[in-house]
Amino acid sequence: MTATHCPYCSLQCGMTLTPRPETDGGGYEVTGTNFPTNRGGLCEKGLSSAELLAHPDRLTTPLVRDHRDEPFRAATWDEALARVVDGLTVAQERYGRDAAGLFGGGGLTNEKAYQAGKFVRVALRSAAIDYNGRFCMSSAAAASNKAFGIDRGLPFPLSDIARADTVLLVGSNPADTMPPAMRWFAAGRERGARHIVVDPRYTATAAASDVHLQPVPGTDLALANGLLHLAIKLRLIDTAYVADRTTGWDAVRRAARQYWPDRVERITGVPVRVMERTVRLLAESRATMILSARGAEQHAKGSDTALAWINLALALGLPGRPYSGWATVTGQGNGQGGREHGQKADQLPGYRMLADPAARAHVAGVWGVDPDELPQPGLSAYEMLDRLGTDGGVRALMVMASNVVVSAPRAEHVRERLRSLDFLVVSDMFLSETAELADVVLPCAQWAEEEGTMTNLEGRVLRRRRAVPMPEGVRSDLEVLHELAVRLGRGEHFSADPETVFEELGRASAGGKADYAGISYARIEAERGVFWPCPTPEHEGTPRLFRERFPTPDGRARFHVVHHRAAAESPDDEYPYRLTTGRSRPHYQSGTQTRRTKALLDAEPGPAVEIHPDLAARLGLADGADVRLRTRRGSARMRVRLTSGIRTDTVFAPFHWGDDQTVNALTNPALDPASRMPEFKVCAVALDVTTGEDPGS
């Protein structure tokens, strides 16, 4: 029996894997452990995760092919890696260094994320690296950095939620996306805490709360400004806090005048009296939290929206107060660590910036290279995908831990761009929809088969331990990157040993914002995780941030003036409804893993689009009917699920499915100017009633 952590979301629930006797079907029994975040709890995804370790679809040998229209054939690692090196170097010789690139993932361990960033900058000497976290945390990250000078999802331990008197969740549905976290919300409510949910749908999370605000998708910024306007009018501002701990209030106070309640009700659809009740609950409790997630952030104005809620939190004096503050709920398993160690286009380890000469000098020193050798910042995730195969774009791409054909916006276009590449290599445990397009597929180890560290939603660095042997034929991404570096003639700069890489990562991060220098494998083990920043072995780590000061040059948090604007696409005669997208409880992300898990597939065998019965009646759609969703970018087919919990002008669909059920065939790649986040959460859609078996034709 070995204690490790779940392969899926950022809660990183503690679990043990125990071999089950062959007489009992074999495989592994998964049990939740008493880790501080999940306290024994696991959701159905974690519980069923071990089924994939020995799944019949599991890749256990590299696959190659000479032409994309041929089937794959099994190859040796030697041949596959030789092809990868050849694909990358030929593209670089033909088109320049930046023609070879890597698309990474927030599910990768800290060690792998660090190694991926270093591999691209040092072994390939290319600028072309970004990752799927751009589609996840980037708006919240941009806002946190601007306002607080640091980007750590929760600036307090998860269990603090139980101690808050008022919690507002904006665009966050933990009852489905992090079920075991609900214990902390439930504990708060038992103490009498009030919970408020802002979501166009009446979610399971909303059902467990006291107040539900149901805005038009894409209007959270106006709502936050409207609440601020009311807080000023009702004299609820914490003026002492604003004076002592912040800058920029006067301009924000003036800007808030434009958000008088009637106007905000017209924009958002939230009644004035509900806004008044909300702002009183927020201001009049001793400990108040505002928690943000993808619903508010995955917009072309996602970073300004996050800033608007931060403005409200600062005006009410919340950040740094006990059991209070603004926070964002990180998503992927290593969504937090994945954004700290340099797999982002503009970033170096320790959350340093690639364009900063001092940062370049420090990291180049640790890497043993000349700072001038390091490339400058490259393109963000969608921009990289959009330009694949074009002049100045990437021609040979490695995809590691992302299934972009399903999860990137405007997915059909992304598929076309991938097809236009000279060379595509995908590392995955399964033949994902993206791997199906590749020239070379590398079979990677699964979470429980290798050592590494993850940084959970609280900024707690934890050890994901090897619990089971790695099947023959697969390799860890860490080893693969090391071996490729060796073959590219840069092997002396790389290691394949996780602990060695972690120690180097610590040195590279030293003095940076996300400082891991004092964290070691032994400490993580002994202390059940260590919170960064942790600059020295003597430092105890930092569970709570902002107590005395903010990590800005003057120690103060910064207000920012932000204004409402319409979504990039609004409903019209041709596309009359709003589509928003997100998650359903049994499935995870692009579905590569959970669509292969029996219990999860039984629980939800296909995607369902949620439609209000009034809208359905107007369209003549019955529950369970087939419907085709159509936008300016493409179409997708789905089953109808009637629910009176959704707005009548909005439909919701999950993005966990591929082929002609790919929701991202529909979504709008309009990008946030600061974070480069696509507008996953709102676009204009038409619903076509279909008949029978093949609604597409």
Ligand SMILES: Nc1nc2c(c(=O)[nH]1)N[C@H]1C(S)=C(S)[C@@H](COP(=O)(O)OP(=O)(O)OC[C@H]3O[C@@H](n4cnc5c(=O)[nH]c(N)nc54)[C@H](O)[C@@H]3O)O[C@H]1N2
């Ligand atoms: N079951 C499951 N759990 C997961 C994942 C998964 O794929 N499946 N993925 C993990 C990852 S990577 C992430 S990032 C997290 C995401 O976790 P969440 O952010 O909780 O999940 P989402 O479903 O994307 O979005 C949350 C809510 O936003 C609402 N919403 C949509 N548009 C708007 C809007 O304009 N404004 C507001 N206020 N709300 C809106 C949706 O109705 C939805 O209920 O979940 C993690 N956990």
Ligand SMILES: Nc1nc2c(c(=O)[nH]1)N[C@H]1C(S)=C(S)[C@@H](COP(=O)(O)OP(=O)(O)OC[C@H]3O[C@@H](n4cnc5c(=O)[nH]c(N)nc54)[C@H](O)[C@@H]3O)O[C@H]1N2
């Ligand atoms: N419409 C819409 N689209 C969205 C979102 C939305 O809300 N709506 N949410 C966005 C968000 S928040 C996110 S995080 C993205 C996520 O979307 P993706 O980036 O596609 O994430 P996953 O499905 O987790 O992809 C992980 C892939 O890597 C494989 N994998 C898992 N672990 C490893 C590993 O250690 N190494 C390697 N090499 N492979 C591994 C898995 O089998 C899977 O195929 O989707 C985004 N797309």
Ligand code: SF4
């Ligand atoms: S909540 Fe997240 S970490 Fe916990 S078991 Fe479920 S998927 Fe795994």
Ligand SMILES: [Mo]
């Ligand atoms: Mo995410």
